[in-house]
Amino acid sequence: MVNKSPGAVTQRHISEPLVEIGGRDRDGRGTWSAIVEVFAHRELLRRLVSREIRAKYKNSSLGIVWSLMRPLVQLAIYYVAIGQFLGAARGIPDFAVFVFTGLTIWSLYSEIISSGTSSIINNAGLIKKVYLPREIFPLSMVGGALFNFAIQFLVLVAATFAIGKPPWHIELLYAPLAIVLMIVLGTALALVLSALNVYLRDIQHLIEIFLLVVFWASPIVYGSGFVHTALNGSWIEQIYFANPVTLAVLGMQKAMWVAGGSDAAQYWPPHLALRMFIALALSAVFLWIAQRIFSRLQSNFAQEL
Secondary structure, eight states, X not given: OOOOSHXXXXXXXXXXXXXOOSOOOSTTHHHHHHHHHHHXXXXXXXHHHHHHHHHHTTTOSSGGGHHHHHHHHHHHHHXXXXXXXXXXXXXXXXXXXXXXXXXXXXXXXXXXXXXXXXXXXXXXXHHHHSOOOTTHXXXXXXXXXXXXXXXXXXXXXXXXXXXXXXXXXXXXXXXXXXXXHHHHHHHHHHHHHHHHHHXXXXXXXXXXXXXXXXXXXXXXXXXXXXXXXXXXXXXXXXXXXXXXXXXXXXXXXXXXXXXXXXXXXXXXXXXXXXXXXXXXXXXXXXXXXXXXXXXXXXXXXXXXX
8 A cells, every 4th residue: 555645755755866967077087978878878879860861761752762862963963074074084094983982981971060060959859858968969960871871882882893893902991991080080070060059050051161162172073183283292282181081082092993093183192091090090089079078068958959
């Protein structure tokens, strides 16, 4: 028989232990606490990734085929406009594979950033109702971007077999290095930008300009040899080849684009693998800093949203 007297109810509430939510933010423990919390909510993260994928293709007759439409249309435009009209295809063999390789790794990076930036705002209703590690929302966008990347990458692999030049060589190891580099750097930017976007909504519009600039500052639709010839070893060229996106694009091309190219059209900076590992290490540090910034800013998310 349950005792429903006021004293009994009060006693039951007092006996409940206090549970601290969120990690303590001192001595670097906040980062580890965030990792533990995200791992504890891994099932929710999986469901958010699944929801993101299903929502994108809901009521669509073509489904995941749409994830290929944009890069394929871009490929067609760049192949005709830059490859044929401007003559880039004459100096770059298998120009279509060259361009699609760059577009594939670029799409992964740009989708992580663009979708991650608006991830907190898009989930405002859930954030205001319950507590959960807010890093889950940008991370779910990373999962969705990886799904689309996997589809495009399979098409790229099929294209290399179709032209009779599959990437069966040791330089194929550049591909996972390039992919990890873009994931780490993109995730770091997504964390910072998603938090800042809560307080300054112009961020989601500025990011479109940022991605446009970075796209043309990377050798995706043109050979890096043209940049090397134009800048001729200057400090600007050193900055250009220190760009992690440029290094990832070159690494992906090194792995998947077997045809190579003339020195005038394509230039591989010395110690490319070492440069990529250094960029990856710096990106990992930036990811840690990004999580600390996110952790400091997330306390007022519910009020701002």
